[in-house]
Amino acid sequence: MSDDDQPPRIRIRVVFGPDEMMGPGKAELLERIRATGSIAAAGREMGMSYKRAWQLVETLNTMFSAPVVESTRGGARGGGARLTDAGEAVLDTYRAFEDEAYRAGREHVERLQSMLRDIPGGK
Amino acid sequence: MSDDDQPPRIRIRVVFGPDEMMGPGKAELLERIRATGSIAAAGREMGMSYKRAWQLVETLNTMFSAPVVESTRGGARGGGARLTDAGEAVLDTYRAFEDEAYRAGREHVERLQSMLRDIPGGK
Numbered sequence: 001m002s003d004d005d006q007p008p009r010i011r012i013r014v015v016f017g018p019d020e021m022m023g024p025g026k027a028e029l030l031e032r033i034r035a036t037g038s039i040a041a042a043g044r045e046m047g048m049s050y051k052r053a054w055q056l057v058e059t060l061n062t063m064f065s066a067p068v069v070e071s072t073r074g075g076a077r078g079g080g081a082r083l084t085d086a087g088e089a090v091l092d093t094y095r096a097f098e099d100e101a102y103r104a105g106r107e108h109v110e111r112l113q114s115m116l117r118d119i120p121g122g123k
Numbered sequence: 124m125s126d127d128d129q130p131p132r133i134r135i136r137v138v139f140g141p142d143e144m145m146g147p148g149k150a151e152l153l154e155r156i157r158a159t160g161s162i163a164a165a166g167r168e169m170g171m172s173y174k175r176a177w178q179l180v181e182t183l184n185t186m187f188s189a190p191v192v193e194s195t196r197g198g199a200r201g202g203g204a205r206l207t208d209a210g211e212a213v214l215d216t217y218r219a220f221e222d223e224a225y226r227a228g229r230e231h232v233e234r235l236q237s238m239l240r241d242i243p244g245g246k
Binding site for chain 1: 129131132134135136137138139140143145146185186187188189209212213216217219220221223224225226227228231232234235236238239240241
């Protein structure tokens with residue numbers, strides 16, 4: 001960390017309906033599946049049970065019109081998983097939204113931060 | 124609901140530090156305190172215990188450099204609560220951030236929505 005204040009992070013959840021949400025947890029899970037090639041490994045990195053990670057993937061696969069994660073079979077990595085094109089698009093779009101939202105609202109976030117008692121990571 | 128699709132809602136949490144966060148729950152609590160003049164009543168409307176509502180107010184009062192909620196004493200409403208100027212500023216700034224973020228990212232949110240299997244509230 002430099003002299004600069006640690007910038008605040010924002011966490012955005014998009015709520016489409018009672019059972020349709022996309023937020024930071026699912027985005028991180030997708031990213032880690034992409035990186036590890038495995039739902040179990042991705043979940044483990046996030047301190048999530050195997051069951052929970054699979055449930056989240058199932059939720060995502062049901063929620064979107066095309067599956068976002070598919071299994072890879074055969075070869076040395078049989079039983080692995082990867083993002084589909086739809087999964088890449090969902091992740092990219094969500095991250096683009098986060099970036100845009102943060103840039104657009106930065107001034108307000110900084111105003112909130114200036115009202116804090118202690119600025120974490122500051123000075 | 125009309126022929127129009129129900130627009131997705133977004134929920135934004137601003138994370139300043141490990142114990143400093145501002146999100147939809149705290150914003151709603153502040154709004155309801157303003158409306159009801161009572162921390163207990165505000166919490167009750169949100170299905171929150173009296174203790175939990177007070178804890179959240181304490182967290183906010185400690186987190187910002189000036190208290191955001193103060194008690195009102197005397198008169199028919201002795202024991203009530205109201206937002207301070209700092210509280211109004213925190214709430215306004217947070218809501219302004221939400222609006223700005225949503226407007227800025229609307230295109231991305233709509234893209235995500237178009238990828239859903241069923242568009243909730245739609246058709």
